[in-house]
Amino acid sequence: MKMRTFLASSAIAIGLAASAQAASVPDGVTLADEQTYTFWLLDAIKSMDPQINTDVEGSDILRNLFEGLYNEDGDGNLTPGVALDHTLSDDGLTYTFNLRDDAKWSNGEPVTAQDFVYSWRRLADPATASEYAWYMELMQVENAAEIIAGEKPIEELGVKAIDDHTLEVKIITPLPYFPQMLVHGSTFPILQSVVEEYGDNWTQAGNLVGNGAYNLTEHQLGERVVMTKNDTYWDAENTVIDTLTALTINDNNQALTRYLAGELDRVQIPAGQYPRLKEEYPDQAISTPYNCSYIYMLNVGDKGPEALNDKRVRQAMAYAIDRDVIVDRILQGGQKPAYNWTHWAIADFERPQIPYADEMDQPQRIEAAKKLMEEAGYGADNPLTLRLQYNTSDDHKKIAIAASQMLKAIGVNAELDNYEWKIHTDRMQNQDFDMARYAWCGDYNEASTYLDLMTSYSGHNNGEWFNDQYDKIMKDSKTAEDPQPLYKEAEALLAEEMPIIPIYHYAKVDMINPAIKGLPQNNVQNTWYGKDLYRVATEE
Structure with a gap:
C-alpha cells in the first residue's frame, strides 16, 4: 500500500514537506491591510479540551490553539508540527520522535516530550472519562487497553520522554498508518501546570495556555470564538492571519445571508442551493x-x-x-x-x-x-x-x-x-x-x-x-x-x-471568499490551519 511506502521513508518525506508549513504567499501578491478570517459554526463548541472534544467543529478550533506531533498540508501529506521527524525500529513497534527545540507554550515555557506523556496518559486515564480514550487503544499504544479498562496504572502507557526533545512511543503491533493518526486533536499536548491551577476552568479565555499558532482571546458559548496570533509560536514569523473568528449561527440560511453581506469568509451552502450559487458565484461556490x-x-x-x-x-x-x-x-x-x-x-x-x-x-x-x-x-x-x-x-x-x-x-x-x-x-x-x-x-x-x-x-x-x-x-x-x-x-x-x-x-460544499487563500482543496480530510491562510487585497 502507499502508506507502507510512506512509512518506510517517513522521516525523509516529512522533512521534504516542511516547506508546506505556514502561509506561502506568492511573489507579486498584495496582502490586505487587515488579516482576518471569519468562519461559520453550526453549533456551540462543547469543549476546548483536546482530550475531551469529540466534534469536528471543535477540532477546527483546537487545531489552531494547539499543535500535535504532525500537521497536514493542503494535499493531506504529513508535515512537521512539534515533531521534526521520527525513526522506527526494525520490528515496527517503537517510534522515536525528534521534537523541535523552539516549540513554546503561549506563556513562553518550552514544549517538552513530557507534555505529550502527560496528555496521552490523561487521554487513556479512566478518571478523565474521555469518549476518545479508545483512540489510544486504536493507535495500539502499549498497555492502552488495560489502562482504559482500569487494570493497569497510567504510568505503564507505552509513551516515554527520553529527554526534553525525544519522545518514545511503543505500540503492540505494526500499524502502517500510525503517523497519520497523530494529527488528531486528542493527541495534542496540554500544559499540566495550567490544568492543575485552574481545574475545569483551564479552557476559559485568559486561562488557556496552548502551543498552537493562535491564542484564545474570547469564547462566548453559542455565539463566537475569537483567536489571535500567538507570538510565541515557533513559526509566528510566517503566520499572516492575525485574527480568526468563528461565529455560531444555528440557521444555515441565515449564515448564508450573512456571508453574502460580507460578515463571513466561509459558510456551508444549504441543501439544494449549490447549483444556483455555482452559477451566480462560480469562483466562490466550491464542492470537494x-x-x-x-x-x-x-x-x-x-x-x-x-x-x-x-x-x-x-x-x-x-x-x-x-x-x-x-x-x-x-x-x-x-x-x-x-x-x-x-x-x-x-x-x-x-x-x-x-x-x-x-x-x-x-x-x-x-x-x-x-x-x-x-x-x-x-x-x-x-x-x-x-x-x-x-x-x-x-x-x-x-x-x-x-x-x-x-x-x-x-x-x-x-x-x-x-x-x-x-x-x-x-x-x-x-x-x-x-x-x-x-x-x-x-x-x-x-x-x-x-x-x-x-x-x-x-x-x-x-x-x-x-x-x-x-x-x-x-x-x-x-x-x-x-x-x-x-x-x-x-x-x-x-x-x-x-x-x-x-x-x-x-462533499464539502461551501461559499468561500475569494480573498482568502490557503484553504485546502485536495485533502479529503479538509484539514485547515489558520497559519496557512492569508487574505489578499481586493479592488473596492
Whole structure:
C-alpha cells in the first residue's frame, strides 16, 4: 500500500514537506491591510479540551490553539508540527520522535516530550472519562487497553520522554498508518501546570495556555470564538492571519445571508442551493469530497425499542430510504448515495458487493422491505412507531422529513424529534433514542477510522450493537499484512446486520471568499490551519 511506502521513508518525506508549513504567499501578491478570517459554526463548541472534544467543529478550533506531533498540508501529506521527524525500529513497534527545540507554550515555557506523556496518559486515564480514550487503544499504544479498562496504572502507557526533545512511543503491533493518526486533536499536548491551577476552568479565555499558532482571546458559548496570533509560536514569523473568528449561527440560511453581506469568509451552502450559487458565484461556490458519512444510527441496546432487535426491521428501513432522492433533489451539492459506512474516497478502500445496493433498484428495495416488515409482524394495519431524532439544522430536518415519508410506505411511522446539538449528543450517549441522525468524519485517511467505531470497545458505538464476529474481524485487521479484505468483510457484515442506515457520503460544499487563500482543496480530510491562510487585497 502507499502508506507502507510512506512509512518506510517517513522521516525523509516529512522533512521534504516542511516547506508546506505556514502561509506561502506568492511573489507579486498584495496582502490586505487587515488579516482576518471569519468562519461559520453550526453549533456551540462543547469543549476546548483536546482530550475531551469529540466534534469536528471543535477540532477546527483546537487545531489552531494547539499543535500535535504532525500537521497536514493542503494535499493531506504529513508535515512537521512539534515533531521534526521520527525513526522506527526494525520490528515496527517503537517510534522515536525528534521534537523541535523552539516549540513554546503561549506563556513562553518550552514544549517538552513530557507534555505529550502527560496528555496521552490523561487521554487513556479512566478518571478523565474521555469518549476518545479508545483512540489510544486504536493507535495500539502499549498497555492502552488495560489502562482504559482500569487494570493497569497510567504510568505503564507505552509513551516515554527520553529527554526534553525525544519522545518514545511503543505500540503492540505494526500499524502502517500510525503517523497519520497523530494529527488528531486528542493527541495534542496540554500544559499540566495550567490544568492543575485552574481545574475545569483551564479552557476559559485568559486561562488557556496552548502551543498552537493562535491564542484564545474570547469564547462566548453559542455565539463566537475569537483567536489571535500567538507570538510565541515557533513559526509566528510566517503566520499572516492575525485574527480568526468563528461565529455560531444555528440557521444555515441565515449564515448564508450573512456571508453574502460580507460578515463571513466561509459558510456551508444549504441543501439544494449549490447549483444556483455555482452559477451566480462560480469562483466562490466550491464542492470537494469530504471524509464524512451521514447515517441514521439505530438503538439496538437494552434501552432501545424491542422492534429494532429484529434484523429484518433494520434491513427493511435501510431498503426503504431512497438515497438518490436525498442526494439529487434535496442536497444537490456533489454528495454521493451511501449503502455502506466507509466514505468512498478513503485511500485504498473498495467496498464489497452489497446485494441491496448492487442487485436491486429502488422499487425492488421497497417490495423487499414490505416483505421483511410483514415477516416481522408489521405493516399498514400494524405500523411500527419510532422516534427519529436529529440536531437543529434545516438540512437535517429536510432529510428527516423525506426519510419519514419513505419509511411510512413500509409501515413505519417515524415521529421527528429535534434537539440542539449538546442535548442531541447527550441523549445519544445515554442511549435515549430510537434512531438518530449521526455523522462521522474520519480521524485519518484509512478505512479503520470508520470501521473501528462499530466495535464493542468503541467510545462512539451509541447504538450498542455488539457483535463478536465483527470485533474479531477488526482486531485481525490490525495484524494483517493487507487489511483491505478484512475491511470488506466488516462492511459486508454491517450491510447484513444493519445496525446503522447509511444515507450519503459527504462533499464539502461551501461559499468561500475569494480573498482568502490557503484553504485546502485536495485533502479529503479538509484539514485547515489558520497559519496557512492569508487574505489578499481586493479592488473596492
